[in-house]
Amino acid sequence: MTWSRRGVLAGAGGAAALAMVPMGARAAAPARLADAAVPITPAERMARIAKVQGLMAEQKVAALLVESGSSLTYFTGIRWSRSERITAAVIPAKGQPIIVTPFFEAPSVRETLAVPADLRTWHEDASPFALIADALKGRSGPVAVEQTTRAFITEGLAREGRFEVVSGAALVNACRQIKSPAELALMQIANAVTLAALREAHAVMQKGMTARDIGSLVGAATTRMGAENDFALVLLNEASAYPHGSKTPQVVREGSVVLMDCGCVVEDYQSDISRTLVFGEPSVRQRKVWDTIRRGQDMVFGAAKVGTPVSALDAAVRRFYEGEGWGPGFALPGLSHRAGHGIGMDGHESPYLVGNDSTPLAPGMCFSNEPGLYIPGEFGMRLEDCWVMTEQGPKSFTPLARSLDDPI
Numbered sequence: 001m002t003w004s005r006r007g008v009l010a011g012a013g014g015a016a017a018l019a020m021v022p023m024g025a026r027a028a029a030p031a032r033l034a035d036a037a038v039p040i041t042p043a044e045r046m047a048r049i050a051k052v053q054g055l056m057a058e059q060k061v062a063a064l065l066v067e068s069g070s071s072l073t074y075f076t077g078i079r080w081s082r083s084e085r086i087t088a089a090v091i092p093a094k095g096q097p098i099i100v101t102p103f104f105e106a107p108s109v110r111e112t113l114a115v116p117a118d119l120r121t122w123h124e125d126a127s128p129f130a131l132i133a134d135a136l137k138g139r140s141g142p143v144a145v146e147q148t149t150r151a152f153i154t155e156g157l158a159r160e161g162r163f164e165v166v167s168g169a170a171l172v173n174a175c176r177q178i179k180s181p182a183e184l185a186l187m188q189i190a191n192a193v194t195l196a197a198l199r200e201a202h203a204v205m206q207k208g209m210t211a212r213d214i215g216s217l218v219g220a221a222t223t224r225m226g227a228e229n230d231f232a233l234v235l236l237n238e239a240s241a242y243p244h245g246s247k248t249p250q251v252v253r254e255g256s257v258v259l260m261d262c263g264c265v266v267e268d269y270q271s272d273i274s275r276t277l278v279f280g281e282p283s284v285r286q287r288k289v290w291d292t293i294r295r296g297q298d299m300v301f302g303a304a305k306v307g308t309p310v311s312a313l314d315a316a317v318r319r320f321y322e323g324e325g326w327g328p329g330f331a332l333p334g335l336s337h338r339a340g341h342g343i344g345m346d347g348h349e350s351p352y353l354v355g356n357d358s359t360p361l362a363p364g365m366c367f368s369n370e371p372g373l374y375i376p377g378e379f380g381m382r383l384e385d386c387w388v389m390t391e392q393g394p395k396s397f398t399p400l401a402r403s404l405d406d407p408i
Contacts (some may be wrong), residue, residue, distance in 0.1 A: 033193050034226030037267045040077075040182055042114045048075055048175055049091060049115065055171050056093040062141035064091045064168050065132070065157065067149045070345040071172055073268055077114025086128040086153060089117070090135045098135040100128055129153075133161030144168030173350055178364035183269060183344065184388055187366060190227060190271035191386055191397035193264050197221035198275050199408045201260065205279065209252045211236050211245075218262050227264040230271075230347070235259040240276070241380040243337055243372065254280040257379040263347060270347050272368050273398060274384030277407040289373055289381050290404040292324055296371035297383055297400060300339050300353070304387075304394040309358045310351045310367075314339040317371040326373060333375040340368040343386055365389045369396075 052064060052075070066072050067088040068080040076097060080087045087101040087109060096118055101109045103121040110119065120135065122128045136143060143161075145154050147169035158165045179187070201217040215232035222229040235242070236250035240259040252258065261274040276293075278286050296317045303316035317339050321327055327334035338354035343366050351359035353367060365388070372382030387396045401407050 032224070032226040033189055033196065034266050037186055037189050037226075038182065039267050040114075040186075042077070044180060044182060045075060045077055045115050049097060052091060052171055052175050053093055055174055056091075056144070059171075060141045061144050061166070061171070062093060062139040062163075063136055064144045064146065064171055065089070065149065065153075066091065066146040066168075066172075067153055069146075069148055070268070071146050071148070071176070073112075074176060074345060075115075076117065077112050078109055079112045079268075080109060082150070088128075088132070088149075088153070090132060092136075092139060093141070100131050100135065102128075127156075127160060129156035129160035132157055133163075136161060136163065142166045144171055146172055169350075176344060177342065177350065177359075178362060179344060179366055179388065180364070184364075184366075186267050186269035187271070187344070187386065187388075188397050190264055190266040190269055191273060193222055193225045193227045193266065194262050194271040194273045195398045195408070196225060197264075198260055198262060198273065202275075202277065202408050205252065205258070207252050207254065207279070211239070211250060214252075214258070214260065215262075218260065222262075222264045227266050230263045230265050231261075233261040235261075235380070238377065238379060241374045241376050241378060243374065243380065243382070252279050255283065255286075256280070257286065257381065259380065259382055261382065261384065268345050270343060270345065271397075272343055272347055272384060272386055274370060274372075274382045275401060275408050276381040276383060278404060282404050286379070286381075287404055289375075289379075290407075292321070292326075293371060293373050293381050293383050294401060294403075296320060296335075296339075296373075297369050297385070300369045300371060301387070301394045301396075304361060304389060306363060306389065306391060307360050309360055310353050311355045311357055313353045314355055321371070321373070334373060335371055336374055337372070339371045340384075342367055361389050363389055363391050369394075 068082045072078050076089050085102050090098040099117045099119045103123050106121050122131045142164040144166050145168050197218045200221040211234040214234045218232040219229040235245045237256050239246040239250050240257045256279040259276045263272040299317040299320045300313045303313045330336050340353035342349040342351050351357050368384050368386050370384035374380035383401050385396045385398050387394045
């Protein structure tokens with residue numbers, strides 16, 4: 001369950017947090033696991049373009065517009081931040097992509113462009129929409145727009161070019177939802193890094209530490225392993241009852257529930273792992289809740305079969321929880337969020353394990369499995385592992401937590 005990108009709770013306090021730990025108690029520095037990562041090749045990106053072009057030809061769509069973001073990187077390799085100045089790719093149903101970017105940004109954009117493309121630039125006093133319209137001149141059919149494209153771009157395109165503008169979500173999802181072996185390998189490394197970072201933080205956790213202290217330890221370990229630290233959400237005590245936390249300061253004490261939800265990025269691909277532990281001796285109630293959510297993960301996996309609607313996985317764990325006295329539905333105490341989400345280049349992407357998503361499971365789809373339980377005023381617990389659907393069934397990228405006595 002990604003809370004916020006770029007390590008909101010994993011700030012620069014890693015050294016200060018580590019200084020609290022006696023030298024003899026510190027975990028050995030992990031290996032640079034991310035050094036084994038093999039970047040996505042230009043050939044694979046060109047195959048992605050060919051696939052979406054084939055889909056456009058079948059659906060009589062003239063072109064797909066993709067602005068800066070993960071989908072632009074997916075198809076072209078370009079890594080670019082969004083601003084009021086448009087950088088986008090126009091992928092026609094036939095022919096090379098056309099990259100539209102401000103004139104002064106062109107050299108920087110070329111640095112990550114990984115496929116053959118026609119790069120066209122616009123000056124600050126010109127209209128980028130006119131440039132896009134010109135790139136589409138003579139093509140018949142609607143223009144599909146990637147689903148996260150901002151409204152002012154869609155409106156400008158429709159106004160300048162008088163094109164029929166339609167959603168490109170189905171086109172993009174048909175490509176991005178199914179991960180290739182190269183993508184799966186990167187996700188495997190990212191998940192291995194995060195699990196190792198969680199183990200390291202757990203090994204040196206001490207009474208009196210704050211959520212920020214623990215998050216900083218996870219972030220520092222992630223960076224040392226060569227990955228980009230993305231987020232480290234740590235929830236302590238009552239704050240763990242709220243899936244994305246509370247502003248009330250908390251510290252580790254005897255009997256504290258410690259919920260760590262962390263992720264990293266390796267060559268554009270993300271991890272998202274949650275582990276919950278109790279500092280000191282758990283209570284009977286804490287053990288019961290932990291064991292229940294661990295069985296909840298099994299319910300999600302047990303329902304995962306090729307062709308099954310993803311909504312069925314959420315339904316399976318809710319039936320189990322209701323039988324155990326939680327809920328019903330999204331009611332608290334219980335499971336107040338979906339059972340999981342798609343993951344890949346984005347921490348949250350389609351499909352989603354929730355009742356209103358009927359997407360059938362297919363080999364190569366990747367998700368989180370995170371059926372937590374939350375008791376307002378007391379504590380909450382969540383276990384989360386990412387997995388890929390295969391012909392043989394679901395396969396987790398990481399070993400599942402064994403018990404509350406061996407929680408990582």
